Amino acid sequence: MERVRLAAREQPGRTERDTDMRGFLPLALVVGVLAAVSVAAGGPAAAPNGITPIHGYQDWKVIAPSYRPDKDHIRLIYGNDVAARAMESGTRPFPDGTVLVKVAWSTRKNPSFPAAVEPGKFAQVEFMIKDGKKYAATGGWGFARFLGPELKPYGDAPTFVQECFGCHLPVKDNDFVFTSLARSPR
Amino acid sequence: MERVRLAAREQPGRTERDTDMRGFLPLALVVGVLAAVSVAAGGPAAAPNGITPIHGYQDWKVIAPSYRPDKDHIRLIYGNDVAARAMESGTRPFPDGTVLVKVAWSTRKNPSFPAAVEPGKFAQVEFMIKDGKKYAATGGWGFARFLGPELKPYGDAPTFVQECFGCHLPVKDNDFVFTSLARSPR
Numbered sequence: 001m002e003r004v005r006l007a008a009r010e011q012p013g014r015t016e017r018d019t020d021m022r023g024f025l026p027l028a029l030v031v032g033v034l035a036a037v038s039v040a041a042g043g044p045a046a047a048p049n050g051i052t053p054i055h056g057y058q059d060w061k062v063i064a065p066s067y068r069p070d071k072d073h074i075r076l077i078y079g080n081d082v083a084a085r086a087m088e089s090g091t092r093p094f095p096d097g098t099v100l101v102k103v104a105w106s107t108r109k110n111p112s113f114p115a116a117v118e119p120g121k122f123a124q125v126e127f128m129i130k131d132g133k134k135y136a137a138t139g140g141w142g143f144a145r146f147l148g149p150e151l152k153p154y155g156d157a158p159t160f161v162q163e164c165f166g167c168h169l170p171v172k173d174n175d176f177v178f179t180s181l182a183r184s185p186r
Numbered sequence: 187m188e189r190v191r192l193a194a195r196e197q198p199g200r201t202e203r204d205t206d207m208r209g210f211l212p213l214a215l216v217v218g219v220l221a222a223v224s225v226a227a228g229g230p231a232a233a234p235n236g237i238t239p240i241h242g243y244q245d246w247k248v249i250a251p252s253y254r255p256d257k258d259h260i261r262l263i264y265g266n267d268v269a270a271r272a273m274e275s276g277t278r279p280f281p282d283g284t285v286l287v288k289v290a291w292s293t294r295k296n297p298s299f300p301a302a303v304e305p306g307k308f309a310q311v312e313f314m315i316k317d318g319k320k321y322a323a324t325g326g327w328g329f330a331r332f333l334g335p336e337l338k339p340y341g342d343a344p345t346f347v348q349e350c351f352g353c354h355l356p357v358k359d360n361d362f363v364f365t366s367l368a369r370s371p372r
Contacts, residue, residue: 055372061244065251065260067293067303074251076368103370107253110364112356117253119368149371170298178296182262182305184289185335186241 047153048160051144054127057101063087064182066102067117073104074119077179082130093140093175098130100177122149128177138165139176233339234346237330240313243287249273250368252288253303259290260305263365268316279326279361284316286363308335314363324351325362 046052060078067074078101079087086094104126105119124147132140143164145154154160168176232238246264253260264287265273272280290312291305310333318326329350331340340346354362 053371058370058372059247062248062262064305065253065262066296067251067253067260068301069303070301074253076248076251103368105368105370110252112360113364115254115256116364117255118365119250122370125370151371174298178299178302179304182289182291184244184291184308184311185239185337186244 045146045151045153047144047146048155049142049144049158051127051129051142053125053144053146053151054099054101057099057103060084060101062182063100064179066179067107068104071104071123072107073123074107074117075102075104077102087179087181093132094130094177096131096133096140098128100128100179102126102128102179124148124154125151138162139168139172141165141168141176231332231337231339233330233332234341235328235330235344237313237315237328239311239330239332239337240285240287243285243289246270246287248368249286250365252365253293254290257290257309258293259309260293260303261288261290263288273365273367279318280316280363282317282319282326284314286314286365288312288314288365310334310340311337324348325354325358327351327354327362 057078057080060080061084063077063079063083065074065076080097080099082095082097083100085091086098102125104123106121106123107117108120110116110118124145126145127143129135129142129144130140131142135142138161143161145164146152147154155163165176168178171178174180243264243266246266247270249263249265249269251260251262266283266285268281268283269286271277272284288311290309292307292309293303294306296302296304310331312331313329315321315328315330316326317328321328324347329347331350332338333340341349351362354364357364360366
């Protein structure tokens with residue numbers, strides 16, 4: 001997937017200012033073709049900013065559940081060890097190496113107990129990866145979203161992260177993170 | 187807490203049939219006094235069936251989230267390693283040693299993103315402990331519920347478990363467990 005990231009962000013001979021529409025279409029095609037080749041080769045498809053799905057987060061600690069009636073989603077927010085420690089201690093900004101994972105399922109009523117709303121079909125997984133230098137343009141966070149069981153990358157171009165970042169701006173004072181640790185008596 | 191359990195369930199000179207109201211009040215007083223002494227001594231109060239709160243489950247795997255609009259609760263169901271393996275493999279009945287923990291918070295809207303419903307105040311924690319011999323009368327499961335940050339035991343007498351068990355009867359075919367594993371692509 002490194003090839004995809006290079007193609008999208010560090011194409012030789014281009015500068016950051018060279019983002020007019022003449023250059024956009026060929027660049028998008030290159031990214032698309034490389035992503036398709038990657039999928040055909042059996043690897044997971046990368047988001048347009050080069051981030052690929054992280055595996056094994058199901059064994060990480062859960063920071064909190066959430067429910068989104070507007071999306072009909074029920075969610076779990078996992079954190080790696082760096083994230084879990086920062087959540088526990090309240091450390092802000094989150095250290096480089098923090099990874100947060102938000103998994104969403106469509107909801108269903110428990111077949112034997114309809115009052116309980118529980119996970120139905122897997123809907124999407126989103127990642128926030130903290131690297132202050134690499135992702136300086138978006139608050140130090142690398143964003144990615146993958147849709148459905150096939151983990152289809154969300155977004156058509158690297159600029160898709162502006163949508164993610166824009167939504168997270170209201171929680172700038174919490175280092176752009178909405179989730180807080182769901183505490184229960186220890 | 188062993189003393190409490192003995193007082194409630196194995197009081198010398200009493201048989202299981204000797205449960206008329208003449209005996210109930212003094213027995214309840216003994217249980218109450220012993221529980222109060224235990225709390226004053228710093229230990230957690232036991233449920234009327236002798237089960238005390240389990241600590242450290244926050245480090246266990248999460249089996250699933252759930253949402254209960256009727257109770258205004260958002261919940262996490264944790265499982266110990268035995269539970270997590272049985273959930274993953276679909277093993278039923280659950281092996282002795284299985285522990286499931288259901289933590290409930292009242293809900294709140296995220297202050298910066300009201301569309302998201304998230305945990306507010308801690309409401310209660312419930313335990314299901316599998317021991318086919320010890321809890322044979324209730325499907326092999328020991329039930330307990332503790333309310334609020336002070337973990338006040340739910341139930342006034344050991345018979346409180348009939349309420350738990352009665353509610354779980356519709357899922358007898360799933361070894362009396364409502365929760366199923368929330369799966370996401372690995």
